[in-house]
Amino acid sequence: MYKNALYRVAENRPIAREVFRMRLLGDTRWITAPGQFVNVRVDGCYLRRPISVCDWDGGGLTLVYKAVGKGTRLLSNVRPGETLDLLTGLGNGYDPSAARGRRTVLIGGGVGVPPLYGLARRLALAGEPPAAALGFQTAADAFLAESFLTLGCEVLVATADGSLGERGFVTEPLSRLDYGYYFACGPEPMLAAVHALGREKGAEGQLSFERRMGCGFGACMSCSCETLAGPRRICVEGPVLRSGEVRF
Amino acid sequence: MDTSVKLGELTLRNPVIPASGTFGFGHEMAKWYDLNRLGAVALKGTTREARFGNPTPRVAECEAGLLNAVGLQNPGVEAVVREELPRLRAVYSGPVIANVCGFSAEEYVEVARRFDEAGADILEINVSCPNVRHGGLAFGASPEAAAAITAAVKAAVKKPVYMKLSPNAADIAAVARACEEAGADGLTLINTLLGMRVNPRTGRPLVSTVTSGFSGPAIKPVALRMVFEVCRAVKIPVVGVGGIASADDLLEFLSAGASAVQIGAQNLVDPYACLRVVEELPKRMEEYGIRDLKSIIGRTGNGQ
Numbered sequence: 306m307y308k309n310a311l312y313r314v315a316e317n318r319p320i321a322r323e324v325f326r327m328r329l330l331g332d333t334r335w336i337t338a339p340g341q342f343v344n345v346r347v348d349g350c351y352l353r354r355p356i357s358v359c360d361w362d363g364g365g366l367t368l369v370y371k372a373v374g375k376g377t378r379l380l381s382n383v384r385p386g387e388t389l390d391l392l393t394g395l396g397n398g399y400d401p402s403a404a405r406g407r408r409t410v411l412i413g414g415g416v417g418v419p420p421l422y423g424l425a426r427r428l429a430l431a432g433e434p435p436a437a438a439l440g441f442q443t444a445a446d447a448f449l450a451e452s453f454l455t456l457g458c459e460v461l462v463a464t465a466d467g468s469l470g471e472r473g474f475v476t477e478p479l480s481r482l483d484y485g486y487y488f489a490c491g492p493e494p495m496l497a498a499v500h501a502l503g504r505e506k507g508a509e510g511q512l513s514f515e516r517r518m519g520c521g522f523g524a525c526m527s528c529s530c531e532t533l534a535g536p537r538r539i540c541v542e543g544p545v546l547r548s549g550e551v552r553f
Numbered sequence: 554m555d556t557s558v559k560l561g562e563l564t565l566r567n568p569v570i571p572a573s574g575t576f577g578f579g580h581e582m583a584k585w586y587d588l589n590r591l592g593a594v595a596l597k598g599t600t601r602e603a604r605f606g607n608p609t610p611r612v613a614e615c616e617a618g619l620l621n622a623v624g625l626q627n628p629g630v631e632a633v634v635r636e637e638l639p640r641l642r643a644v645y646s647g648p649v650i651a652n653v654c655g656f657s658a659e660e661y662v663e664v665a666r667r668f669d670e671a672g673a674d675i676l677e678i679n680v681s682c683p684n685v686r687h688g689g690l691a692f693g694a695s696p697e698a699a700a701a702i703t704a705a706v707k708a709a710v711k712k713p714v715y716m717k718l719s720p721n722a723a724d725i726a727a728v729a730r731a732c733e734e735a736g737a738d739g740l741t742l743i744n745t746l747l748g749m750r751v752n753p754r755t756g757r758p759l760v761s762t763v764t765s766g767f768s769g770p771a772i773k774p775v776a777l778r779m780v781f782e783v784c785r786a787v788k789i790p791v792v793g794v795g796g797i798a799s800a801d802d803l804l805e806f807l808s809a810g811a812s813a814v815q816i817g818a819q820n821l822v823d824p825y826a827c828l829r830v831v832e833e834l835p836k837r838m839e840e841y842g843i844r845d846l847k848s849i850i851g852r853t854g855n856g857q
Contacts, residue, residue: 309823352822529605
């Protein structure tokens with residue numbers, strides 16, 4: 306179910322190059338699964354900006370986003386104490402129960418990493434901390450790796466230039482890992498590589514996709530994606546799709 | 554205070570209608586509010602066969618509006634009539650406007666006939682979609698083509714036929730007159746304007762189809778001018794659409810001659826957009842001393 310509400314900004318500060326963590330205080334009861342997103346109204350922009358929920362609790366939610374365009378740059382200028390208008394509880398999110406009893410890895414690329422943190426925390430709370438394979442361009446872009454360690458995750462980091470962790474794509478360390486289930490979020494070429502690797506290993510998983518959106522709640526069909534099971538709106542039937550239905 | 558308006562024989566409790574393509578098939582919007590508060594609901598554009606539409610990205614933001622090139626994604630008229638319409642009817646009992654799309658006169662007739670049988674209250678014939686090749690706008694660009702589709706559909710259905718017109722036609726008033734002469738019961742205007750955006754870094758278009766449909770507050774003055782011109786050219790009811798986001802916007806369109814309005818782009822920004830206008834309307838009417846909304850339709854006259 307969806308909710309439109311106002312949230313007070315408690316924190317909005319950089320944690321890596323052009324990457325910001327924003328803590329918002331307000332009603333989170335409509336967020337029901339990790340991997341869901343909120344659609345943020347930004348002063349100066351006509352359309353809202355869809356941003357995945359990094360984590361949430363009874364008092365508020367955390368967004369980790371990269372200031373890459375006009376909207377996210379404006380968002381990065383928002384000060385603590387200001388109020389933001391959000392649509393929350395959007396998208397299906399990950400279904401952690403599907404991984405039960407299987408060696409699980411979370412695979413994130415760049416700004417695809419944040420929603421995996423909320424998922425990792427829930428899996429860890431259930432006594433099954435997953436492994437986390439995180440890929441970034443360079444060390445200056447890396448974030449949240451220590452947070453996954455704190456949860457008890459085995460963390461594998463790769464950077465394109467080798468400045469942190471292994472040199473190369475996240476699929477390099479991933480290929481040596483033994484796992485039966487995965488949750489992924491990142492750029493589409495990464496998702497395609499992760500999907501192919503999963504097939505080689507006989508692992509199933511859930512992949513979170515990004516599409517430019519109009520509304521974020523299913524009304525405009527701007528973000529549709531063709532799957533083996535027919536067309537899916539990334540904002541409603543996604544952003545998370547099962548490995549068995551995706552088509553690259 | 555009377556907010557009701559008439560579209561021919563049909564009475565709407567208020568003139569607020571979510572525009573086709575910005576409200577899905579309606580039923581999912583019942584998560585946000587009671588749809589029975591609306592004057593009517595317009596369905597997503599529907600073709601004979603299922604369509605995925607254009608490749609993504611098929612939306613882009615611009616100043617005070619957006620570009621879209623969804624390309625008539627829909628599950629096909631049979632699925633709409635069998636699955637979507639009953640779901641809407643389960644949560645909404647007011648008038649339903651079916652948006653009929655096609656790539657040939659035969660397709661328009663078939664889709665319109667199916668909605669006619671299935672109980673749609675108005676058949677809105679979309680001869681103005683700019684985002685499909687060899688369809689949509691191709692049938693609404695000239696008075697002759699629009700009149701031919703109007704006559705073909707009128708001959709096949711019982712329900713009122715409203716032609717949805719394009720601002721991209723050379724002379725929208727001439728297209729409107731041709732539709733009226735061919736038997737149209739009403740008109741809806743305007744569909745989106747053709748627009749474009751380019752990534753300044755790469756030079757690549759932001760939308761996959763290169764050009765796409767421009768809507769939102771930025772187009773309101775253009776839409777209002779066209780509604781004004783068309784209302785002075787025809788006697789049939791006109792539904793105004795283009796950049797409407799407030800009760801004041803609505804009052805502008807009714808003054809210019811529209812009998813009702815559709816709200817489009819604003820639904821994507823604010824899922825409560827239509828409800829907000831419904832709730833704001835009586836307050837504005839009281840403030841401006843309007844007791845019966847019908848009394849202000851066309852009051853702008855010729856503007857002199």
